[in-house]
Amino acid sequence: MKPLSKITELFAESAIREMTRICDAAGGYNLAQGFPDFESPKAIKEAAIAAIQKDYNQYPVTYGEPELREAISKKALFYNNIHCDPETDITVTCGSTEAMIATLKAIINPGDEFILFEPYYENYGPDGILSGATPRYVTLEASNWTFSKEHLSKAFNEKTKAIIVNTPNNPTGKVFNREELEWIAELCIDQDVYAITDEIYEHILYDDAKHISLASIPGMENRTITINSISKTYSVTGWRVGWAIAPEAITARIRKIHDFLTVGAPTPFQHAAVTALSFPEDYYETLRKHYEGARQFVFALLQKAGFNCSLPQGAYYILADSQELMRRFCLNDDVAFSRRLIESIGVATVPGSSFYSDPKLGRNQVRFCYCKKWETLHAVEKAFAPLIASPEKLK
Numbered sequence: 286m287k288p289l290s291k292i293t294e295l296f297a298e299s300a301i302r303e304m305t306r307i308c309d310a311a312g313g314y315n316l317a318q319g320f321p322d323f324e325s326p327k328a329i330k331e332a333a334i335a336a337i338q339k340d341y342n343q344y345p346v347t348y349g350e351p352e353l354r355e356a357i358s359k360k361a362l363f364y365n366n367i368h369c370d371p372e373t374d375i376t377v378t379c380g381s382t383e384a385m386i387a388t389l390k391a392i393i394n395p396g397d398e399f400i401l402f403e404p405y406y407e408n409y410g411p412d413g414i415l416s417g418a419t420p421r422y423v424t425l426e427a428s429n430w431t432f433s434k435e436h437l438s439k440a441f442n443e444k445t446k447a448i449i450v451n452t453p454n455n456p457t458g459k460v461f462n463r464e465e466l467e468w469i470a471e472l473c474i475d476q477d478v479y480a481i482t483d484e485i486y487e488h489i490l491y492d493d494a495k496h497i498s499l500a501s502i503p504g505m506e507n508r509t510i511t512i513n514s515i516s517k518t519y520s521v522t523g524w525r526v527g528w529a530i531a532p533e534a535i536t537a538r539i540r541k542i543h544d545f546l547t548v549g550a551p552t553p554f555q556h557a558a559v560t561a562l563s564f565p566e567d568y569y570e571t572l573r574k575h576y577e578g579a580r581q582f583v584f585a586l587l588q589k590a591g592f593n594c595s596l597p598q599g600a601y602y603i604l605a606d607s608q609e610l611m612r613r614f615c616l617n618d619d620v621a622f623s624r625r626l627i628e629s630i631g632v633a634t635v636p637g638s639s640f641y642s643d644p645k646l647g648r649n650q651v652r653f654c655y656c657k658k659w660e661t662l663h664a665v666e667k668a669f670a671p672l673i674a675s676p677e678k679l680k
C-alpha cells in the first residue's frame with residue numbers, strides 16, 4: 286500500500302482528549318478536558334429546539350446566518366470595543382477551533398513563522414503544522430506567567446507572519462494586561478505582523494482582571510483577527526459555533542477556506558447563539574461567581590494535596606507544579622504521574638508536557654480544570670482525601 290500523508294506523522298493525538306477516554310474507561314472525575322458538567326442555560330436550549338421546529342435545518346449562509354453576524358457585531362462593539370461590519374468582517378465557523386485553522390490557512394505561506402507563547406493550548410501546534418507555518422516560542426515564566434519585552438522582541442524576525450495571543454489563557458489562567466498587549470501591538474505594527482487572538486474565555490475573569498481585545502489597541506484594528514465562540518461562555522462546547530472577526534480582505538480569504546472545510550456551522554445552533562448573545566449582564570456575573578468559587582475550592586484542595594500553584598486570573602484551569610508529589614510517588618514524569626492519579630484516586634488531569642514545544646519544560650506540571658458543578662467538586666475533594674492523609678500509601 287502507498288504511504289499515508291507525511292504531515293499527519295508530525296503531530297500526535299490530543300493528550301487532552303486521550304485523557305478523557307482513559308477517564309471514562311476508569312469511571313473517574315474528568316478534570317482533564319475543559320467542558321462543564323452542569324446544565325447549559327435553559328433559554329438557549331429552548332431557542333435551539335425552537336430553531337429546529339421552525340425548520341432552520343438546512344445549510345446556513347456559509348459564512349454565518351445574518352442574525353448571528355449582526356449579534357456578534359453588536360457584542361464586539363459593546364464588550365470588545367471592536368468595530369466590525371457583519372456583511373464583510375465576520376465569518377461564523379464550527380467553533381473557534383475551525384476559526385483558528387481557517388485563519389492560519391488564510392494568511393500563511395510556506396516558510397512563514399508564527400509566534401506562540403508557551404505553555405499553549407495544544408491545538409495551536411498541529412494548526413501551525415497543518416497551515417505550513419513554523420512556530421517560534423516565547424516561554425512564560427512559571428512563577429507568575431509573565432514574559433519580558435526583550436524576550437518577545439527577539440522572537441520577531443523577517444519571516445514572522447503572525448503571533449497567536451490567547452487571553453484569558455489556557456492552560457495558565459493568565460490574563461494579558463494592557464502594557465503587555467501594547468508591547469505586542471508595537472512589535473506587530475513595527476514589523477508588519479498579523480495578530481490572531483483566541484478570546485473564548487473573555488467572560489471568565491477574577492479579582493480585578495480586565496479583558497482587553499488586542500484589536501481594540503490603536504493601530505491593531507487592520508491586522509488583528511479576533512477569534513471567539515459560544516462554547517465556554519454559554520457552556521455548550523458540543524454545539525460547535527464560533528467566529529473570526531477580521532478586516533474585509535482577510536475575511537474574504539477566511540470565508541473561502543471555511544466554505545471548503547465545513548460549508549457552515551450548524552444552522553439551528555447559530556440561531557440559538559443569537560439568543561445567547563442577548564443574555565443580560567447578570568448571566569455573566571452568575572457564571573463568573575460560580576467559577577470564582579470553584580477556583581478557590583480547587584486551588585485550596587491542590588495546595589493541601591502538595592501541589593504548588595498560583596491562582597488563575599481568568600479561564601478555568603490551574604497548571605500545577607507536581608514535583609513534590611511526583612517525588613513521593615517515586616515518579617519522574619508528568620505522563621506517568623497523570624496516569625497514576627487516575628488509577629489511584631480516579632481524578633483525570635492533563636500532563637503538562639502537552640502544552641510545551643519541549644516536553645521537558647512541562648515534565649513537572651499537570652493541568653486541572655474546574656468547570657464543574659459543586660457536586661463533582663465535592664466528590665473530587667473526597668477522592669483527594671486519601672492522598673492528603675497518607676500519600677505514601679498511594680505509590
Ligand SMILES: Cc1ncc(COP(=O)(O)O)c(C=O)c1O
Nearest residue numbers: 319380381382406455514516527
Ligand atoms: C484556548 C482554547 N481555544 C479554543 C478551544 C476550543 O474551542 P471551541 O469549542 O470554540 O472550538 C479551547 C477548548 O478548550 C481552548 O481552551
